[in-house]
Amino acid sequence: MTQPPLLSVEDLEVRYRVTSGWFGGADVHAVNGVSFSVAEGETVGIVGESGCGKTTLGQAILGLTDISAGAIKLRGTERDRARRSQLQIIFQDPQSSLDPRLPVWRLITEPLHIRGGYTRKQLIGRATELAVSVGLRPEHVDRYPHEFSGGQRQRIAIARALAVEPALLVLDEPTSALDVSVQAQIVNLLLSLQAERKLSYVLISHDVSLVRHVADRVAVMYLGQIVEEGPTLDVLDAPRHPYTKTLLDAVPSFDRPLTSIAPRAGELPSNRTLPTGCFFRERCPSATTGCELPQVLAPADGLRAVRCHLVTRATDTAVPRTAPRPVFSSPNDAIA
Amino acid sequence: MTEPSGDVLLEISDLSLEFRTYRGPIKALNGVSLNVRAGEIVGIVGESGCGKSVTMMAATRLLPKGSAHITGGGIRLFGNDPMTLSERELQHVRGRLVSTIFQEPMNALNPTRRIGEQIVEVIRRHQRLDKAAATSKASGLLRDMLISEPERIMQAYPFELSGGMRQRVLIAMAFSCEPKLIIADEPTTALDVTVQALILGLIKHKAMSTGTAVVFISHDMAVVSQLCDRLYVLYAGRVAEAGTTESVLAAPAHPYTRALIRCLPGLAPPKQPLEQIPGTLPDLLDPPAGCLFRARCREANDRCVSVPPLAAMEPARRAACWRRIEETQAA
Numbered sequence: 001m002t003q004p005p006l007l008s009v010e011d012l013e014v015r016y017r018v019t020s021g022w023f024g025g026a027d028v029h030a031v032n033g034v035s036f037s038v039a040e041g042e043t044v045g046i047v048g049e050s051g052c053g054k055t056t057l058g059q060a061i062l063g064l065t066d067i068s069a070g071a072i073k074l075r076g077t078e079r080d081r082a083r084r085s086q087l088q089i090i091f092q093d094p095q096s097s098l099d100p101r102l103p104v105w106r107l108i109t110e111p112l113h114i115r116g117g118y119t120r121k122q123l124i125g126r127a128t129e130l131a132v133s134v135g136l137r138p139e140h141v142d143r144y145p146h147e148f149s150g151g152q153r154q155r156i157a158i159a160r161a162l163a164v165e166p167a168l169l170v171l172d173e174p175t176s177a178l179d180v181s182v183q184a185q186i187v188n189l190l191l192s193l194q195a196e197r198k199l200s201y202v203l204i205s206h207d208v209s210l211v212r213h214v215a216d217r218v219a220v221m222y223l224g225q226i227v228e229e230g231p232t233l234d235v236l237d238a239p240r241h242p243y244t245k246t247l248l249d250a251v252p253s254f255d256r257p258l259t260s261i262a263p264r265a266g267e268l269p270s271n272r273t274l275p276t277g278c279f280f281r282e283r284c285p286s287a288t289t290g291c292e293l294p295q296v297l298a299p300a301d302g303l304r305a306v307r308c309h310l311v312t313r314a315t316d317t318a319v320p321r322t323a324p325r326p327v328f329s330s331p332n333d334a335i336a
Numbered sequence: 337m338t339e340p341s342g343d344v345l346l347e348i349s350d351l352s353l354e355f356r357t358y359r360g361p362i363k364a365l366n367g368v369s370l371n372v373r374a375g376e377i378v379g380i381v382g383e384s385g386c387g388k389s390v391t392m393m394a395a396t397r398l399l400p401k402g403s404a405h406i407t408g409g410g411i412r413l414f415g416n417d418p419m420t421l422s423e424r425e426l427q428h429v430r431g432r433l434v435s436t437i438f439q440e441p442m443n444a445l446n447p448t449r450r451i452g453e454q455i456v457e458v459i460r461r462h463q464r465l466d467k468a469a470a471t472s473k474a475s476g477l478l479r480d481m482l483i484s485e486p487e488r489i490m491q492a493y494p495f496e497l498s499g500g501m502r503q504r505v506l507i508a509m510a511f512s513c514e515p516k517l518i519i520a521d522e523p524t525t526a527l528d529v530t531v532q533a534l535i536l537g538l539i540k541h542k543a544m545s546t547g548t549a550v551v552f553i554s555h556d557m558a559v560v561s562q563l564c565d566r567l568y569v570l571y572a573g574r575v576a577e578a579g580t581t582e583s584v585l586a587a588p589a590h591p592y593t594r595a596l597i598r599c600l601p602g603l604a605p606p607k608q609p610l611e612q613i614p615g616t617l618p619d620l621l622d623p624p625a626g627c628l629f630r631a632r633c634r635e636a637n638d639r640c641v642s643v644p645p646l647a648a649m650e651p652a653r654r655a656a657c658w659r660r661i662e663e664t665q666a667a
Contacts, residue, residue: 049528149616179383179555181613184599188609206528209602213610232606250533252558253602254585 004076005037006200007061007087007168012070014053014060014224018272026272030056032224033070035297038168043194043201045215045232047208049247051271053224054204058170061202062089074167085111088161092173094153098145104131105141108159115164130159135189151182158189168200175210187214208251212236220244223271223279226297230304240300240311243280278308286310343374345433345517345549346395350409353387353394353573357403362620364390365573366628367409369646372517377543377550379564379581381557383596385617387573388553392519396434397426414516431462435510439522441502445494452490455509462513477508481538500531504538511542518543521553536563557597561585569593572618572628575646579653589655591633627658635659 014031031053038044046054059065061072063084072079074086088111091097098107105127112118112126128138134155145153154174161169171190175183191214193199205211211218212232219229220241228241239245269275269282277292278284284291290309297305298312306312351368354361365387372378380388393399395411397418411418414433421429438444446454455474459465465473471490478486481504494502503523510518520539524532540563543550554560560567561581569577569590577590588594597603598611615632618624624631626641633640639658646656649664 049530151616180557180596181383181599182616184601184610184612187601188612191607191609207601208529209600213601213604213606246530250530252529252532252536252556252562254558254561257562 004073006040006042006075007202008035008037008073008076009057009061010035010071010073012057012060012072013068014056014065015068029271029274030224031060032274034221034224034226035070036219036226036229038200038202040167041194041198041200042217043203043215045203045205045211045218046221047205047211047218047247048221049206051223052221053271054221055172056224057221058089058172058202058204061170062087064089085115085164086167087170088164088166088168089170089172090154090157090161090174093177094145094150094157095177097157098153100145102144103141104136104143104145104148104156107145107156108141109163110160111164126163127159130162131156133162134159134193135185149182150178151185154178154186155189158186158193162193162197166199168202170202170204172204173206174203176205176207183210190214208236208248220247223269223274225279225307226305227280227307228304229297229306230300230302234302234304240304240306241280241308242284242286242310246283246285344371344412345374345414346370346372346551347412348391348395348409349412351391351394351406351411352408353390353399353404353406355403356405360621361405363573363623364404364620365394366623367574367643368570369409369575370568370578372549372551374516374549375547376566377540377552377564379560379567380551380553380570381555381560381567381596382570383555383617385572385620386570388570389521390573391570392436392521392551392553396430396436396519397421398436428462431458431515432513433515434517434519435513435515437503437506437510437518437520437523439525441499441506441526442494444506445502447494449493450490451492451494451497451505455490455505455512458509459512474508474512477512478505480511480542481505481508482534500527500535503527503531503535507535507538507542511546511548514546515548517549517551519551519553522555523552524559525554525556532559539563557585557600558602569596572620572623574628575654575656576629577653577655577657578646579649579655583650583652589649589653589660590629590657591635591659592629593655595632627656 012031012034016028016030017025018028034057036044046057048054056065060067074083105124108127108130109123112123124141127141131141132138136152136155175186178186194201203211203215215232217230218232218235219226222243228235228244235244239248278295281287281291295307295309297307300306300311349369351365353365354363368387368391382388395413395418414429452474456470459470459473474490475486478489483489483504524535527535536559539550552560552563564581567581567584568575571592576592577584584593588597595611595613599613601610604610613632618628627644630636630640644656644658644661646654647661648654649660
C-alpha cells in the first residue's frame with residue numbers, strides 16, 4: 001500500500017452563518033467541495049481573487065475555522081487536537097499577528113509556552129536558536145516587535161511557526177505586505193527552510209509570479225471551488241480552464257502591452273446563493289450549452305485536472321486560447 | 337531628456353521636505369526633481385517610504401500644514417507656486433486643473449450620500465451647469481467607465497458597490513471637470529488583478545482620448561511598464577533614475593533599479609534563490625551623507641560618499657549614480 005499523503009483535504013465545505021436581515025441569516029458558501037493533497041516536502045500553491053475562499057481554506061486546514069462537511073487528514077488519519085501542532089500558519093500582516101507587548105523570545109516560544117514544561121532559560125535558548133535560523137541576530141530576542149521592520153517581523157512569525165517543529169506551514173499571502181526587495185529575502189528564507197527541514201507548504205497567494213516561483217503544484221480557485229489543478233508550470237504556462245486564462249491574462253507583465261488584455265468585465269458572483277451549473281458561466285467567454293450543468297473536476301492532459309466540460313470532453317485536443325479582444329471594442333460588454 | 341518646453345504642467349526642482357516629529361525631523365524628500373508635460377503618462381515607482389506620494393501631495397498642497405515643511409527647492413504647478421496660492425485659488429487649481437485618485441476608494445467617497453449626488457456636486461462646483469445637465473454629464477462619465485447602468489449606480493450608496501466599481505466612480509469624478517493633470521496614487525493596489533487590468537485600461541483610454549496628463553504612482557514595476565510613457569524611480573526621497581519606460585526597463589542604469597527588477601520572482605527560474613537587495617532603507621531621521629543607496633549597493637566606491645547628480649546618460653535617460661557617470665565620461 002502506498003504511503004498516505006502528509007495532508008489530504010477531502011470534499012471540504014465551509015459555510016458561514018451571517019446574521020443580517022429580518023428573516024434570519026444567510027449562509028456564505030466560502031469553500032464548496034475542495035479536495036487536494038500535499039506530499040512531504042511539497043509546495044502546493046492556491047491562487048485566486050479575493051473572495052474565492054483561499055484564506056478560509058487555509059484557516060480550515062489549521063482548524064481556525066469550523067468545517068461544515070468533508071475531512072482534513074494528516075498522514076491518512078483525521079487531524080485531531082493533539083496533532084494540530086504539525087500544522088502552522090504564517091499570516092499576511094506581521095504587524096497584527098505579533099503581540100506588541102511581548103518580547104521576541106516570548107513571541108517565538110509562545111507555542112512552547114502554551115504546551116508547558118519549559119523553564120524560562122530553556123525558552124530563551126530555544127528562541128535564540130530559532131531566531132538565528134531565520135536570519136535574525138541573537139540579541140534581537142530581547143527586543144519588541146515595534147523595533148523591527150516588516151521583513152524582520154515576518155521572520156519572527158516564521159520562527160514562531162517553526163517552534164513546534166511542524167510538518168506543514170500554511171503561508172497566507174506571506175509577502176503581500178512587504179516591499180519587493182524584502183519579499184525576495186523572505187521567499188529565499190522560505191525556500192532554504194524547506195530544503196533544510198523537509199517542510200511542506202500550502203502557499204495561498206494572489207501573486208501568480210510568486211506561486212510560479214515557489215510551488216510544485218498549483219490549484220486555481222473560483223468561488224470556493226478548484227477550477228484547475230496540476231503541476232505549476234503546466235497550469236500557469238498553458239492554462240486550460242477559461243477562468244485560469246482570464247486570471248493570467250490580467251496579471252501585469254513586462255512583455256505584454258496593456259491593450260492586448262481582454263478582461264471580462266463583471267465581478268465575482270455572490271457566494272450567498274451559489275449559481276447553478278458552472279460557477280464561471282456568467283463571465284465565461286466560451287460559455288455554451290452544457291455549462292448549465294454542474295461541472296466536475298476531471299482529469300485533462302497529463303497530471304492536470306480541470307473543472308470544465310469543454311476541456312475534459314476533448315481531452316487530447318487542446319482548446320485554442322480565445323483570441324484577445326480589445327478592451328474597448330464594445331462598451332456594452334460591461335456588466336454593472 | 338530634453339529641457340521642459342512650454343507645456344510643462346508640473347515642475348518640481350530639487351524639492352526637499354521634512355516632517356517634524358518628536359523624534360526629530362524625518363527627511364522624507366531629499367532633492368526630488370521631476371516634470372510632467374501635457375498629455376503624457378508619467379510613472380513614479382519606488383518602495384514604501386521612498387517619497388512618491390509625499391512628492392505629489394506636496395505638489396497639490398495636501399500635506400498637513402503643521403508637520404510638513406519644505407526645506408529646499410520649489411514646485412511650479414501650472415506656473416504657480418502652490419505654497420503661495422490663497423485657499424480660493426488652490427480650490428480652483430485642485431478641481432479644475434489637477435485632480436487626484438487615491439488608493440482606497442471607500443475613504444474618498446462620502447458614505448452617507450448617493451454616488452450621483454457626489455459626482456454632480458463636483459461638476460457643479462467647478463462648472464456652470466444646471467442640475468439636469470450635470471446629472472446627464474455624470475451619467476455619461478460613468479458610461480465611459482464601462483458602467484452599463486449609470487442611473488442605477490448613481491442612486492446607490494458607496495457601501496453598495498464593490499471596490500472596483502467604487503474606483504471607477506472615482507476615476508469618473510477625477511475626469512469630470514476635464515482637468516489637465518490627474519494624479520493617480522496607487523489606484524489599483526487594493527484591487528484584484530482582473531479588476532486592475534480593467535481600471536488601468538480605463539485610465540489609459542480616457543487619458544489618451546481627452547489629452548489629460550497622468551502621474552501614476554505605484555510600487556509595481558510591471559503595472560507601470562504597461563501604462564506609462566516615462567518613469568521616475570525614487571529611492572529614499574531622491575530620484576535614482578528617470579527616462580522613457582522602455583529604456584529604463586530594458587537596460588536599467590542605476591544599481592537600485594537593476595536590483596528592483598531582478599528581485600521579482602517572475603524573472604528567475606523556479607525554486608532558485610531570488611536576487612535580494614541586502615539591508616534596509618536608510619533611516620530618514622538621520623540619512624547618511626552621499627548616495628543614499630550606497631550601503632546596499634554592490635557597486636559602491638569611494639566616490640559615492642558625495643551625492644551623485646541626476647546626470648544625463650543617453651538621450652532619453654538620467655541616473656544618479658557615480659559609476660554610470662564615470663562610464664558615460666569614459667565612453
